[in-house]
Amino acid sequence: MTDRTWLAPMRARSADEPHRASTPLELFFDLCFVVAVSLAAAPLHHNLAEGHVLIALRGFLMVFFAIWWAWMNFTWFASAYDTDDDVYRLTTLVQIAGALVLAAGVDSAFEHSDFTEITIGYVVMRLALVAQWLRAARSDPQRRATALRYATGIAAVQVLWLLRLLLPAESAATVPVFVALVLLELAVPVWAENAPGGPTTFHPRHIAERYGLFTLIVLGESVMAATVAFHDAFDERAEYAAGLTRLAVSGVVIVFALWWIYFDRSAHRLLTSLRTSILWGYGHYFIFGSAAAVGAGLALAVDHVTDHAEISATLTAYAIAVPVAVYLFFVWLLHVRPHQAGPLRFAYPVGVVLVLLTPFVPGSIELIAGVLVLLVALGRRTPDPIT
Known part of the structure; x- marks a missing residue:
């Protein structure tokens, strides 16, 4: 028997909680990201072998950012708010599904500079995390402002990622726009964690x-x-x-x-x-x-x-x-x-x-x-x- 519920209050976990270790769900999350990492490394190897050094580096750095950033955001959120209820598990599985969609688009990104599949998978992962932050905002009044800043900032940047798909694949603006969006992504946690309610309680x-x-x-x-x-x-x-x-x-x-x-x-x-x-x-x-x-x-x-x-x-x-x-x-x-x-x-x-x-x-x-x-x-x- 289990005492896990369908929808539990998403209260902040203690930063000094004893015996805190990675959960089976987190380990499963990592396991699925192995696929994405492997598929990102393979075209790096093949493009370098063919002498396409700049294409290899550009593609790898861009694809790996999507993998790393989605993994990192889930990790820090889980450290603060892992309730392990059914809704939390299902939302995390949606993030994993997004990672697999992202992984499926790696070849297109390297070979044709087509980031459609990667962007869709990435946005799926990020919007699932938005749902988690909204749950945290509802259940944790002290850090509600922090959680809402995360939800608002992440959602806004995802709209910009989708708009980026309107650029032609070979557009000179592709890389500068990518860099600008990366900087916005990196800025969201800094902005959110400095909200009046205080930072999240990571372990x-x-x-x-x-x-x-x-x-x-x-x-x-x-x-x-x-x-x-x-x-x-x-x-x-x-x-x-x-x-x-x-x-x-x-x-x-x-x-x-x-x-x-x-x-x-x-x-x-x-x-x-x-x-x-x-x-x-x-x-x-x-x-x-x-x-x-x-x-x-x-x-x-x-x-x-x-x-x-x-x-x-x-x-x-x-x-x-x-x-x-x-x-x-x-x-x-x-x-x-x-x-x-x-x-x-x-x-x-x-x-x-x-x-x-x-x-x-x-x-x-x-x-x-x-x-x-x-x-x-x-x-x-x-x-x-x-x-």
């Missing part, structure tokens, strides 16, 4: 856990690419086996090190104010996106070793080096830097520079793996000033 440990789980999802793309390298090393002709084996081993070391660096210290103690929490949450766009892009870079390296890619060895190396460097910089900025003191606090910025220099020398992927292992080792020697 720091719950948020840190949710972000950690999504980091595992995007790192999964890199795990898959390393697995493909091992598979091909055994199946391809002997002339490719040595190169693929080196790539597979280096790829595994890179993925393991990226995992270690992110999860080495707990992040929940850093979420001490609204400002730091927003910056921490927004900065994860670069962590999540770069982690997924590392997988695409490793897949591209497999194509290059087997002579299936049309770009040079240097550009192939950069397809791994750039996302690794971005990942390192933002993990350092958001997670590592507050825990560091003394000369070792400069290790990560130096590591970023070294990673970006590796494509100019032979064995670049092996060198990237070496730099990451060194950073992991140095991290274990750094005292933690946060108690």
